Amino acid sequence: MVPLEAKHRSLLDYAFYPRHVAVIGASEQPVSFGYHYLKHLIDYGFGGEIYPVNPHKESVLDIKAYPRLADVPGDVDFVICCVSADMVLPLLDDCTVKNVKVMHLFTARLSETGRSQAIELEKEIQTKATRLGINLIGPNCMGVYSPDAGVSFAYGLPSEPGNVGVVFQSGGAATLMIQTAALRGIRFSKAVSYGNAIMIDESDIIDYLADDPKTEIIAAYFEGIKDGKKFIDSIRRAAQKKPVIAIKGGRGKAGTRAVSSHTAAIAGSSSIWKTAFNQFGVIQVRDLDEMTDLLVLFSGLQPVRGRRLGIIGGGGGKGVLAADLAEEAGLSVPPLSPSMRDQLKPILPAIWDWLSNPIDFSIWGDDAAKAGAVHHLFVESPDFDCIIMQVSDDNPMRDDWWVIVVQMEVDSIIEMFRRRAKPVVAVLSAARPGYDDLEDIRWRTIMQQRSRLTASKVPTFCSIREAVHALSKFVSYWEKDK
Amino acid sequence: MVPLEAKHRSLLDYAFYPRHVAVIGASEQPVSFGYHYLKHLIDYGFGGEIYPVNPHKESVLDIKAYPRLADVPGDVDFVICCVSADMVLPLLDDCTVKNVKVMHLFTARLSETGRSQAIELEKEIQTKATRLGINLIGPNCMGVYSPDAGVSFAYGLPSEPGNVGVVFQSGGAATLMIQTAALRGIRFSKAVSYGNAIMIDESDIIDYLADDPKTEIIAAYFEGIKDGKKFIDSIRRAAQKKPVIAIKGGRGKAGTRAVSSHTAAIAGSSSIWKTAFNQFGVIQVRDLDEMTDLLVLFSGLQPVRGRRLGIIGGGGGKGVLAADLAEEAGLSVPPLSPSMRDQLKPILPAIWDWLSNPIDFSIWGDDAAKAGAVHHLFVESPDFDCIIMQVSDDNPMRDDWWVIVVQMEVDSIIEMFRRRAKPVVAVLSAARPGYDDLEDIRWRTIMQQRSRLTASKVPTFCSIREAVHALSKFVSYWEKDK
Numbered sequence: 026m027v028p029l030e031a032k033h034r035s036l037l038d039y040a041f042y043p044r045h046v047a048v049i050g051a052s053e054q055p056v057s058f059g060y061h062y063l064k065h066l067i068d069y070g071f072g073g074e075i076y077p078v079n080p081h082k083e084s085v086l087d088i089k090a091y092p093r094l095a096d097v098p099g100d101v102d103f104v105i106c107c108v109s110a111d112m113v114l115p116l117l118d119d120c121t122v123k124n125v126k127v128m129h130l131f132t133a134r135l136s137e138t139g140r141s142q143a144i145e146l147e148k149e150i151q152t153k154a155t156r157l158g159i160n161l162i163g164p165n166c167m168g169v170y171s172p173d174a175g176v177s178f179a180y181g182l183p184s185e186p187g188n189v190g191v192v193f194q195s196g197g198a199a200t201l202m203i204q205t206a207a208l209r210g211i212r213f214s215k216a217v218s219y220g221n222a223i224m225i226d227e228s229d230i231i232d233y234l235a236d237d238p239k240t241e242i243i244a245a246y247f248e249g250i251k252d253g254k255k256f257i258d259s260i261r262r263a264a265q266k267k268p269v270i271a272i273k274g275g276r277g278k279a280g281t282r283a284v285s286s287h288t289a290a291i292a293g294s295s296s297i298w299k300t301a302f303n304q305f306g307v308i309q310v311r312d313l314d315e316m317t318d319l320l321v322l323f324s325g326l327q328p329v330r331g332r333r334l335g336i337i338g339g340g341g342g343k344g345v346l347a348a349d350l351a352e353e354a355g356l357s358v359p360p361l362s363p364s365m366r367d368q369l370k371p372i373l374p375a376i377w378d379w380l381s382n383p384i385d386f387s388i389w390g391d392d393a394a395k396a397g398a399v400h401h402l403f404v405e406s407p408d409f410d411c412i413i414m415q416v417s418d419d420n421p422m423r424d425d426w427w428v429i430v431v432q433m434e435v436d437s438i439i440e441m442f443r444r445r446a447k448p449v450v451a452v453l454s455a456a457r458p459g460y461d462d463l464e465d466i467r468w469r470t471i472m473q474q475r476s477r478l479t480a481s482k483v484p485t486f487c488s489i490r491e492a493v494h495a496l497s498k499f500v501s502y503w504e505k506d507k
Numbered sequence: 508m509v510p511l512e513a514k515h516r517s518l519l520d521y522a523f524y525p526r527h528v529a530v531i532g533a534s535e536q537p538v539s540f541g542y543h544y545l546k547h548l549i550d551y552g553f554g555g556e557i558y559p560v561n562p563h564k565e566s567v568l569d570i571k572a573y574p575r576l577a578d579v580p581g582d583v584d585f586v587i588c589c590v591s592a593d594m595v596l597p598l599l600d601d602c603t604v605k606n607v608k609v610m611h612l613f614t615a616r617l618s619e620t621g622r623s624q625a626i627e628l629e630k631e632i633q634t635k636a637t638r639l640g641i642n643l644i645g646p647n648c649m650g651v652y653s654p655d656a657g658v659s660f661a662y663g664l665p666s667e668p669g670n671v672g673v674v675f676q677s678g679g680a681a682t683l684m685i686q687t688a689a690l691r692g693i694r695f696s697k698a699v700s701y702g703n704a705i706m707i708d709e710s711d712i713i714d715y716l717a718d719d720p721k722t723e724i725i726a727a728y729f730e731g732i733k734d735g736k737k738f739i740d741s742i743r744r745a746a747q748k749k750p751v752i753a754i755k756g757g758r759g760k761a762g763t764r765a766v767s768s769h770t771a772a773i774a775g776s777s778s779i780w781k782t783a784f785n786q787f788g789v790i791q792v793r794d795l796d797e798m799t800d801l802l803v804l805f806s807g808l809q810p811v812r813g814r815r816l817g818i819i820g821g822g823g824g825k826g827v828l829a830a831d832l833a834e835e836a837g838l839s840v841p842p843l844s845p846s847m848r849d850q851l852k853p854i855l856p857a858i859w860d861w862l863s864n865p866i867d868f869s870i871w872g873d874d875a876a877k878a879g880a881v882h883h884l885f886v887e888s889p890d891f892d893c894i895i896m897q898v899s900d901d902n903p904m905r906d907d908w909w910v911i912v913v914q915m916e917v918d919s920i921i922e923m924f925r926r927r928a929k930p931v932v933a934v935l936s937a938a939r940p941g942y943d944d945l946e947d948i949r950w951r952t953i954m955q956q957r958s959r960l961t962a963s964k965v966p967t968f969c970s971i972r973e974a975v976h977a978l979s980k981f982v983s984y985w986e987k988d989k
Contacts, residue, residue: 055905064905138861167903179903181949195824197869197901204949205938248827272828279830279840279864286863287823311835312828314937314970341769342677345730346754346794348761353793358761379620381768382761387679419679421649421661423537423546455796456687457939457969459958460951467663467686469942476941487939488796 036160037225037233039126041171041215043103044073047094047123049116050107051077051085058131059107062168062178063088069184071175076101094119103176104128105168110135110143113150113164120159127225128154130163136221136289137165151223165288166220167196170203170213173239178218179203187212188324190240192230194219194248194288195274202244202313210479211320214239221289226251228259235263242323244316245271247298248284261305268502270308270319273298306505308498318486318495322450325484328503329448329496331410332356335403336383336489338415338434344383347415347489354493356500358382362408372398386417397437404441404449410500411448413492414438418454418471428470435474439481450496451478455488518642519707519715521608523653523697525585526555529576529605531598532589533559533567540613541589544650544660545570551666553657558583576601585658586610587650592617592625595632595646602641609707610636612646618703618771619647633705647770648702649678652685652695655721660700661685669694670806672722674712676701676730676770677756684726684795692961693802696721703771708733710741717745724805726798727753729780730766743787750984752790752801755780788987790980800968800977804932807966810985811930811978813892814838817885818865818971820897820916826865829897829971836975838982840864844890854880868899879919886923886931892982893930895974896920900936900953910952917956921963932978933960937970 046066050059059079063086066075077085080092091097094104094116101123106116110132120128135147147164154161162168167178172186179200189211193199196218203213214237217230227247234240243263250256263269275284276295302309310316334356336347348358361369361382369377372395384399403412416434420427435451442449453475458468478485486492528548532541541561545568548557559567562574573579576586576598583605588598592614602610617629629646636643644650649660654668661682671693675681678700685695696719699712709729716722725745732738745751757766758777784791792798816838818829830840843851843864851859854877866881885894898916902909917933924931935957940950960967968974 055908058903061903061905138858140861180906180909181947193824195822195827197822197903198824198828200903201825201901205936208938208940208944208950246824248824274824274827274831276831277834279834279842280827282842282863283823283827283830283865283867286861287827287867312832312970312972314972340677340679341765342675342680342728342730342756343683345677345756345762345765345769346680348765349756349758350794352759352761358759360761360764376620379622379768381764383765385765385769419683421540421543421679421682423543424662426537427662454687456690457957458690458954459961460954461958461962462690463945463954465663468690472940472942472945475939476943479941480943488794490794490796 036126037229039102040129040162040169041176042174043176045076045099045101045103046071046073046176047076047078047097047101047104048107049078049094049104051079051090053085057107062105062107062131065177065179066175069172069175069177095122097123100124102126105131107131110146110164114153117150117153117157117159121157125159127160127162129166129168130161131166131168132163133165133220135164137286139286147221147223154224161224162217163220164223167199167218170216172213183207183212185212186214186239188239188241189213189244189320190234190237190242191216191244192219192227192234193217193246194222194227195246196220198246198313202316205313206317206320208479209317209321209485210482211317211324222251228252228255231259231263235259235266241267242320243267243269244320245269246274247271248274248288257301260301260307264306268308268323270310270316270323271302272310272312272316306502308502315495318491319498321484321486322495322499325482326448326450326499327445329411329500330503332500333408333410334358334493335406335409335412336415337400337403337412338386338417339383340387340417340419341385343415343419344385347383347413350490351493354497356493356497359408365402365406365408368402369399372402387420396434400437400441404444404447409447411450411496412441413450413452413489414441415452415489416454416474418456424466428466431470431474435477438478439483442481442483449483450492451483451485452489452492453478453485453487518608519711521584522611522644522651523658524656525658527558527581527583527585528553528555528658529558529560529579529583529586530589531560531576531586533561533572535567539589544587544589544613547659547661548657551654551657551659577604579605582606584608587613589613592628592646596635599632599635599639599641603639607641609642609644611644611648611650613648613650614645615647615702617646619768621768629703629705636706643706644699645702646705649681649700652698654695655697665689665694667694668696668721670696670721670723671726671802672696672716672719672724673698673726674701674709674716675699675728676704676709677728678702680728680795684798687795688799688802690961691799691803691967692964693799693806704733710734710737713741713745717741717748723749724802725749725751726802727751728756729753730756730770739783742783742789746788750790750805752792752798752805753784754792754794754798788984790984797977800973801980803966803968804977804981807964808930808932808981809927811893811982812985814982815890815892816840817888817891817894818897819882819885819894820868820899821865822869822899822901823867825897825901826867829865829895832972833975836979838975838979841890847884847888847890850884851881854884869902878916882919882923886926886929891929893932893978894923895932895934895971896923897934897971898936898956900938906948910948913952913956917959920960921965924963924965931965932974933965933967934971934974935960935967935969
């Protein structure tokens with residue numbers, strides 16, 4: 026059905042690295058997607074030719090416009106179609122005139138509506154595009170984000186590229202995930218939201234990302250699949266080459282119903298997906314937050330080759346709960362070895378015998394030099410495979426002192442992380458202040474230190490529960506690699 | 508062992524509502540706890556007599572000081588002891604002179620060190636205090652927070668009182684939980700951190716809170732228990748009277764070890780705790796974040812008497828995942844009934860047949876009037892027991908428009924919540940921006956809207972996963988109530 030089997034890689038390159046892009050339905054109305062897509066090309070610095078197509082305008086956003094695609098000078102690599110569904114069939118003829126390789130149909134209200142007329146029209150579009158050799162992304166999707174090329178499907182995505190490739194059936198979910206992950210320092214090589222997938226489907230995009238040298242990790246969200254055999258081949262091959270973190274959307278009754286009205290996909294049995302993912306070494310997660318947590322580890326941390334955690338920082342209750350949650354997540358929190366105790370003795374002569382793992386920082390107060398020495402000891406110890414450093418947000422000091430303690434702890438975390446002697450993960454405050462709470466120096470400090478940790482690329486979590494859950498999956502991945 | 512069995516209620520009143528408080532070891536050194544506790548009495552506006560005790564100072568923080576407790580004029584209800592363990596035995600004699608009812612021993616480094624000399628000293632303190640009739644809180648704990656009385660054990664706790672009573676073995680964990688929960692609008696009647704619990708123990712405090720008219724919900728964190736039979740009687744009785752949300756700390760191997768060096772508690776089998784909690788209708792949670800989520804529901808929402816969720820807002824992918832997560836948490840997401848569709852038809856004539864539950868707001872764009880009408884329809888419908896309203900943080904509009912859309916959605920959520928026609932819960936963004944990210948209007952807006960929702964007392968979660976998980980436990984609680 027998709028005419029690009031053999032050479033889909035070069036074909037998707039026309040979408041990721043186009044030389045000329047036409048926006049059909051380009052507009053100056055700021056609520057229109059014909060405005061958004063054109064604006065994105067301008068804002069994200071697309072370097073090639075931009076052709077707004079609009080029969081009623083001489084120019085759109087100060088760029089010369091053309092009444093029809095056929096009127097554009099020369100060839101066009103990539104078309105972004107924002108007009109309504111009934112205008113797509115004639116547009117396909119224009120595409121052949123301009124040698125268009127790939128067209129993204131933002132255009133929606135087709136089979137996902139469940140209405141017979143719309144389903145029929147979608148089929149006609151598919152048949153005609155196939156016959157003419159125009160490769161479609163969509164319909165009913167957000168399309169392409171390629172920061173290297175200055176192509177984007179949303180506001181607020183990073184313009185700086187990175188190492189995560191995204192293949193998401195839902196563009197809204199992709200936008201949310203990319204924006205949220207960007208706050209945690211993650212950057213992306215490219216992203217495709219592919220919607221109803223009547224031609225270019227999930228497998229084509231996975232194949233591309235698997236071979237893409239700029240993509241080191243793949244993040245995927247599927248609602249249904251178009252071709253099971255093709256999908257299995259693609260995902261298996263991709264997962265052999267790089268980590269694939271995937272969400273299956275539509276796992277239950279209501280989700281399956283929602284999938285059908287969202288992208289007209291057939292959700293399929295949740296247990297089949299799970300089995301397949303497990304078999305191929307795909308890291309399955311349940312939602313965007315869990316996906317982001319894993320991206321933080323995969324894009325920022327060296328492999329963790331064992332389950333023995335050293336947990337530093339925070340007071341007694343926090344340490345107890347950290348130990349519980351770590352073990353419940355399948356990690357281990359071994360006691361301090363005699364050799365560790367021997368090394369602790371000169372640092373903390375009064376309490377070396379009493380300290381344990383997790384190590385309770387509240388016992389010896391806030392001596393920064395000692396804290397640094399203990400950090401070193403943990404990071405250098407062969408007894409641990411990974412170190413979690415909890416910032417002392419439970420420290421009972423007066424605010425001005427507390428700010429200094431937290432600042433010093435974060436200094437030390439950044440230093441330990443940079444040494445790379447061992448995988449180091451930070452945990453900083455589950456609190457979610459509102460804007461008004463920033464008048465309080467505590468919450469302002471937490472947010473300032475979060476910015477520092479992110480800028481230093483330290484994998485940082487907001488709670489020990491999220492940290493150990495993600496770490497456990499991360500370790501499982503590298504265990505398979507043994 | 509505890510001499511206050513019969514009249515513990517009035518006795519703990521001396522700690523929660525003291526008329527005269529002495530701080531032993533009162534200091535002007537801002538790293539000292541003798542400074543902190545005195546400062547708290549001043550800062551939180553304690554209205555009774557304050558007696559700093561320090562043999563070397565005429566006054567401390569501008570309050571007349573006394574060399575010994577025995578030198579203080581008149582009686583003293585409540586003593587906060589911040590001096591070292593070797594000074595406690597003679598202090599007990601002074602307590603009898605001043606008719607002290609309750610003494611909080613912040614003093615630590617006793618049995619929790621695991622050292623025989625310290626264990627021995629703790630026993631002597633216990634024996635002598637019992638003999639003299641001085642009721643001890645602690646040792647090795649943060650003590651008492653009673654906002655009504657202006658007594659506090661930490662900085663940054665709300666001075667405004669509320670309806671949650673806290674009994675926490677760990678004071679650091681209590682501080683963290685109270686501070687974090689306060690950001691979400693929760694307020695507290697009183698809190699006790701009771702540490703090694705050599706006299707006043709968890710059961711005494713639970714009994715007090717169970718009978719306290721100002722406490723409507725009890726939040727508890729236990730590491731071990733002193734007297735199993737007494738504890739079972741107390742917790743059973745408390746759970747019959749009000750919701751009790753409890754964490755057992757020290758559930759695994761490492762946690763049990765940590766508990767022993769933290770509060771010298773014997774953790775006990777995790778499964779026995781679980782069984783007991785289930786049997787008595789105690790809501791068991793795993794960590795402070797989950798506890799806070801439940802406090803948000805219990806202190807702000809009317810009972811939810813069924814599992815049928817209506818989910819509003821957000822785009823398709825977000826809706827699909829919301830449905831999956833809700834069902835996985837044991838809730839149901841029923842399809843729209845024929846009657847709901849009939850009512851939708853005049854509001855959204857072009858798409859009424861296509862919409863579903865979760866209802867995808869991205870389909871019809873951003874018509875505020877229509878959104879309001881749909882909100883009404885859901886909130887009034889007998890088909891749902893609870894409504895989750897997701898703010899459209901995945902909306903692809905230009906920032907300035909997006910800000911308006913989000914603002915209008917939050918307006919509508921607040922209005923729906925206030926009408927109280929049905930339980931309404933809001934979900935607003937899992938993103939955790941750092942301070943530097945606030946330059947971006949999106950994150951600033953999210954945080955501003957979070958402040959608005961909190962100020963309006965709408966139970967607000969940062970992710971649908973956390974919301975449905977907490978809701979499911981909340982519904983289970985009210986099912987038992989049937």
